[in-house]
Amino acid sequence: MKVTPGMDARTRRWRAALFLFMLATGVSMASWVARTPAVRDALEVSTGAMGLVLFGLSTGSMAGVLASGGLVRRHGGRLVITVGSVLLVAGLLVIAGGAALEVSGGVFGGLALFGAGMGLAEVAFNIEGAAVERTVGRPVLPVLHGCFSLGTVVGALLGMGLTAVGFPVGWHLAAVALAVAAAGVWTVRAVPAGTGRESAVTGDAESAAGAEGVAGTADDAGPGAGGGGRTGGVRGQPAVWRDRRLVLIGLIVLAMAFAEGSANDWLPLLMVDGHGTGATAGSLTFMLFAAAMTTGRFTGGPLLVRYGPAAVVRASAVVAAVGVALVVFSDSALLAGAAVVLWGLGASLGFPVTISAAGEGVRDASARVAAVSTAGYAAFLVGPPSLGFLADHVGLRNAMVVVLVLLGGAALITGALRRVPETPVAEAPSSQRDLV
Numbered sequence: 001m002k003v004t005p006g007m008d009a010r011t012r013r014w015r016a017a018l019f020l021f022m023l024a025t026g027v028s029m030a031s032w033v034a035r036t037p038a039v040r041d042a043l044e045v046s047t048g049a050m051g052l053v054l055f056g057l058s059t060g061s062m063a064g065v066l067a068s069g070g071l072v073r074r075h076g077g078r079l080v081i082t083v084g085s086v087l088l089v090a091g092l093l094v095i096a097g098g099a100a101l102e103v104s105g106g107v108f109g110g111l112a113l114f115g116a117g118m119g120l121a122e123v124a125f126n127i128e129g130a131a132v133e134r135t136v137g138r139p140v141l142p143v144l145h146g147c148f149s150l151g152t153v154v155g156a157l158l159g160m161g162l163t164a165v166g167f168p169v170g171w172h173l174a175a176v177a178l179a180v181a182a183a184g185v186w187t188v189r190a191v192p193a194g195t196g197r198e199s200a201v202t203g204d205a206e207s208a209a210g211a212e213g214v215a216g217t218a219d220d221a222g223p224g225a226g227g228g229g230r231t232g233g234v235r236g237q238p239a240v241w242r243d244r245r246l247v248l249i250g251l252i253v254l255a256m257a258f259a260e261g262s263a264n265d266w267l268p269l270l271m272v273d274g275h276g277t278g279a280t281a282g283s284l285t286f287m288l289f290a291a292a293m294t295t296g297r298f299t300g301g302p303l304l305v306r307y308g309p310a311a312v313v314r315a316s317a318v319v320a321a322v323g324v325a326l327v328v329f330s331d332s333a334l335l336a337g338a339a340v341v342l343w344g345l346g347a348s349l350g351f352p353v354t355i356s357a358a359g360e361g362v363r364d365a366s367a368r369v370a371a372v373s374t375a376g377y378a379a380f381l382v383g384p385p386s387l388g389f390l391a392d393h394v395g396l397r398n399a400m401v402v403v404l405v406l407l408g409g410a411a412l413i414t415g416a417l418r419r420v421p422e423t424p425v426a427e428a429p430s431s432q433r434d435l436v
Contacts, residue, residue, distance in 0.1 A: 007136050010192075015132050015140060017190035018125060019147045021085070024183035025118060026151020027158070028092060031176045032114070034159020038169045039099045039107060053104055056111035058381055060091075064119020065377040069127075069370025076194035077124040077131075084121030085184030087113050092177035100170035123373045127196040129352075130359035130369050139301040141352035146297025149348070153290050160283070196366035240367045248416035249354050252313065253376040254383075255410035256350025259320055261380035262387060262403050263289050263343060266396060274397040275333040285337050292344025300349045309353045309417040317411035320346025321404055328400045350410070351376055357417045 007015070040050045064084065071080045091114025098106025125144065133140045155176075162172050240246055267289055268282035277285070296316075303312050323342030330336050358372040359365045391399040 011132070011135055013190045014128075014192060015136070017187040018128055018132065018140075018144055021081070021121070021183050021187040022125060022144055022147040023151040023154075024180045025088065025121065026148040026153075027155035028088065028114075028151075028176050028180050029118070030152040030155025031159050031173060032092075032095065032111075034156050034163065035169045035172060038163060039095075042099050042102055042169060043104050043107065044102065045104060049104070053108050054111065056108040057115040060112035060115025060117075061119045061381050062115075062378070064116040064121075065123055065374050065381075066119075068120045068123035069367065069374060071120070072124050072127055072196040072370065073366055074197065076197035077128045078188060078191045078193050078195070080124040081121050081128070081191060082184075082188050084117045084119075084124065085180070085188070086117070088117030088121065089177045089181045089184065091115070091117055092173050092180065096170040096173035096177065099173070100168070119377065122377070123370055124196070126355045126373045127359075127366050127369050128191060130356060130365065131195045133356055133359070134365075139304045139353075139356065141356045142297045142300045142304065142349055145352040146294055146348075149290060149294035149297055153287065153294055156287060156290065240364055240371050243368075245416050246358060246368055246372070248413050249358050250372055250375045252410045252413060252416065253351060253354040253372050254379040255406035256313075256317070256320075256347060256354065257376040257379040258383045258406055259324070259343070259403050260293070260347045260351065261383060262400065263340070263347070264380075266387060266400075267340065270327065270396050270400065271333070271337065274327075274395070275336050277333050277337075281333075281337070285340055288337070289340045289344040292341045293348045296345040296348025297352065300353075304349075304353065308419065309357055310414045313350055313353050313417055314411050314414040316346045316349050317407045317414070318346070320350075321407040321411070322346070324400060324404050324407065328397050328404065346407075351380075354417065357419075360419060 036050075036054075043050070043053070045053065064087075068080055068084075071083075091110045091112070094110030094113060095107050096110075098104070098108075098110055126141065129141045129144045159172070241250070263286070267286045271277045271282040271285045300312065319342050323339045323344070323346055326339035327336045327343065330339065354376070355369055355372055359369040387396070387399045387402065390402065
């Protein structure tokens with residue numbers, strides 16, 4: 001990664017806008033999660049029926065994730081972030097209305113909109129963050145994802161407090177929607193047009209050049225950018241997956257995202273059912289995990305600069321595996337609760353660092369980032385729920401051995417994350433065809 005001595009004001013504003021909106025999305029997600037029991041009570045539905053309502057979030061999220069990469073390649077990250085933020089805000093408002101009116105279908109539809117907005121925006125944000133990294137020459141994605149983690153902590157605390165005082169769910173989520181809308185407006189104005197938008201001829205070389213000049217590529221691509229020869233989007237992603245290094249990076253992100261998602265989905269229940277703690281202790285354990293994730297992402301940058309991504313992610317996978325093993329095999333609830341700190345610290349850097357590694361080089365960086373992001377979010381959204389089916393047969397603690405195995409496998413292939421030398425942007429098109 002080329003080292004740049006400093007950032008101009010425009011780049012600094014670009015980076016700050018990404019940090020702010022990721023913080024806002026984290027607050028919005030945690031606000032919804034914290035008020036889920038209240039929404040269920042308002043709808044007067046069973047746990048099984050609530051599961052069907054929650055399916056709207058998974059459906060919308062996967063649709064957004066799968067569509068985002070191709071849309072960024074055609075229209076640039078700023079437009080996709082704009083659409084994603086509108087859907088996210090609309091989703092929160094519809095959820096708030098559905099809960100207030102006690103309409104299950106309204107909450108389902110709101111969750112689908114909310115999930116689609118999250119999916120669209122987050123893949124676009126990873127592409128934007130990778131472009132900022134290429135511009136400033138130092139890690140940005142760990143802190144970007146750290147802002148999301150910090151937002152989840154803030155949102156969870158806010159949700160717990162408002163629940164304790166009996167504040168109405170609808171007004172709570174509506175207020176969060178207005179805050180997200182304000183952050184979205186400022187973010188869209190600060191993000192340069194066209195990051196990630198590529199022409200058929202020059203590919204991501206233009207996008208990298210645009211990142212160097214903060215806004216250069218997008219407008220040069222012209223209205224025809226989006227023609228044939230692309231590798232973005234769902235249909236084009238198999239082309240970038242022909243790169244063996246990217247396949248290994250994809251396997252790493254699958255494992256690390258699975259480890260993070262499993263804690264998000266199951267950790268409170270794992271402590272309650274697996275270790276006999278109370279519900280409050282289970283929630284506090286998840287807060288401890290989220291705080292550890294936040295700490296790891298905000299403090300990991302210097303470690304990446306000093307030791308490199310391969311060594312850091314290898315150590316992270318081992319640390320996370322130790323934490324998971326203690327949670328699974330220890331009979332002490334206190335030790336298991338403390339071990340989630342290792343789980344959170346170890347899982348914190350896996351996703352952002354693998355996304356950054358996928359975007360290294362010049363050609364097809366946006367397509368590569370989109371492909372790995374899609375794989376990671378798929379593991380995050382779809383993988384952990386599958387543990388529930390396994391847990392019906394072996395118990396939730398034993399089901400977590402799957403996470404342990406995946407982390408061990410990821411630690412063995414982190415050599416794929418070693419940095420590759422950048423290829424000059426000014427290569428002739430015939431030379432660019434030889435790039436990987």
